[in-house]
Amino acid sequence: MNHKFNRLQWLVHLVSLIPLLVLVFDALTNQLTVNPIQEITQRTGRTAILWLMFSLACTPLTIVFGLSVFNQVRRPFGLYAALYASLHLLTFLILDYWLDFQLIFRSYLEKPFIIVGSLAFLILLALTLTSTTRAIKKLGKSWQRLHQLVYAAGVLVIIHYIWALKADITRPVIYAFILAVLLLVRLKPIRQWLIRRQPAWGKTVNTFLKGGKKKRKPAISIKTSHGPSDL
Ligand code: HEM
Numbered sequence: 001m002n003h004k005f006n007r008l009q010w011l012v013h014l015v016s017l018i019p020l021l022v023l024v025f026d027a028l029t030n031q032l033t034v035n036p037i038q039e040i041t042q043r044t045g046r047t048a049i050l051w052l053m054f055s056l057a058c059t060p061l062t063i064v065f066g067l068s069v070f071n072q073v074r075r076p077f078g079l080y081a082a083l084y085a086s087l088h089l090l091t092f093l094i095l096d097y098w099l100d101f102q103l104i105f106r107s108y109l110e111k112p113f114i115i116v117g118s119l120a121f122l123i124l125l126a127l128t129l130t131s132t133t134r135a136i137k138k139l140g141k142s143w144q145r146l147h148q149l150v151y152a153a154g155v156l157v158i159i160h161y162i163w164a165l166k167a168d169i170t171r172p173v174i175y176a177f178i179l180a181v182l183l184l185v186r187l188k189p190i191r192q193w194l195i196r197r198q199p200a201w202g203k204t205v206n207t208f209l210k211g212g213k214k215k216r217k218p219a220i221s222i223k224t225s226h227g228p229s230d231l
Helices: 007-028 036-065 069-098 101-109 112-129 133-139 139-145 149-164 170-186 188-196 201-210
Strands: none
Touching: 007 036, 007 069, 007 201, 036 069, 036 149, 036 170, 036 188, 036 201, 069 112, 101 112, 101 139, 112 133, 112 139, 112 149, 139 149, 149 170, 170 188
């Protein structure tokens, strides 16, 4: 197994750490608005949902443009989504509620969007814990089925987002639209139609992002019944 990162993998790791570094910097320099806890909750939540979408977009990028190199960053995107979701949850539990479980329990009863968020988080957690090569081998076919749950997580997170916002729901509605398109691309007839029309430049971009002309694998097989999972 090759453990050397290609260009895209480096880029993904560097870019994924930026929101965290900016958050730490803003916290240390008192730039987190008058309500820092709410600001941290919002920033970590927004980053988590965006990275989840990036992870879900990797297979469609392979299908539409033949950019198979994105298959190698699906897992890191998913793991960073889970990392930001964990920070989001820890902010809620520790900074907001000081681990007062009575209050936390009451907030679950009063704000059902928190239950929906927690279900999404549990899915992300299960996918993270089973994202190792060992787990993939051990779980065999059930791994694929388990990792299809990433779409359910996407839907739950969008519901959580819409419900958490009291006013303008433009952003979560845009996410819902993007998620619907990403799911449509995977439907067998649409997928096969798109694969036949992959542009020629996809191969060049693939080679560049992989960092040179080494072994090239076919973009994606038409015979594949399911796209690979996203975490
Ligand atoms: C573990 C369970 C979770 C809890 C307890 C939780 C808690 C919260 C709370 C309290 C808010 C409202 C913040 C405010 O009043 O401004 C919120 C908003 C939000 N959460 Fe979560 N959440 C959870 C899971 C998730 C997950 C898994 C994601 C994404 C992957 C997520 C993404 C968001 C987003 C995008 C917002 C809206 C941020 C905004 O106002 O722009 N949450 N969450």
